[in-house]
Amino acid sequence: xxxxxxxxxxxxxxxxxxxxxxxxxxxxxxxxxxxxxxxxxxxxxxxxxxxxxxxxxxxxxxxxxxxxxxxxxxxxxxxxxxxxxxxxxxxxxxxxxxxxxxxxxxxxxxxxxxxxxxxxxxxxxxxxxxxxxxxxxxxxxxxx
Numbered sequence: 001x002x003x004x005x006x007x008x009x010x011x012x013x014x015x016x017x018x019x020x021x022x023x024x025x026x027x028x029x030x031x032x033x034x035x036x037x038x039x040x041x042x043x044x045x046x047x048x049x050x051x052x053x054x055x056x057x058x059x060x061x062x063x064x065x066x067x068x069x070x071x072x073x074x075x076x077x078x079x080x081x082x083x084x085x086x087x088x089x090x091x092x093x094x095x096x097x098x099x100x101x102x103x104x105x106x107x108x109x110x111x112x113x114x115x116x117x118x119x120x121x122x123x124x125x126x127x128x129x130x131x132x133x134x135x136x137x138x139x140x141x142x143x144x
Contacts, residue, residue: 016048017105025112030122030129038129045109046136050143055102057134057142063106064134066092067127074123082123086114106133 020041027033049055066089074080090111097103110130117126 013105013108014048014052016044017108020045021109021112024109027113027116029118030113030116030125031119033125033129038125039132042129042132043136043140045106045133046138046142047140049102049106049133050137050140053102053105055106055137055142056100057138057144059096059100059103060106060134060137060142062096063089063093063110064130067130070123071127074120080120082120083118086117086123086126090114109133 023037023041024033049060070082070085070089074082074085093103093107093110097107110133113126113129117123
């Protein structure tokens with residue numbers, strides 16, 4: 001049920017969030033996420049976050065910035081500990097979700113994926129997913 005601000009109340013969650021989170025949770029690792037499914041799921045989530053949840057662009061960009069920092073730090077470094085760095089994103093998204101209830105929906109989708117990142121190729125796919133969600137959020141009218 002919509003709240004007075006045009007978003008959804010805390011206890012309700014659009015089914016697309018649960019569907020995508022369930023599909024991503026069932027993956028053995030992030031590298032097994034195909035490009036077609038990644039794009040399809042990212043568009044669904046981006047649209048939902050922009051038009052049903054009303055997540056602000058600044059709230060979603062901050063998380064992408066943290067992912068991009070990991071990418072920049074890891075470039076050209078062998079033996080980089082992607083698992084630790086991605087797991088350390090959990091408190092960041094939890095803090096953002098505590099400050100802005102709308103971020104909890106993004107957290108529902110991305111948090112299960114974090115434990116599936118163990119190497120460079122997993123991280124690359126996770127990073128692509130976050131980037132695609134941000135892009136489709138903006139495409140579908142995500143506001144500042």
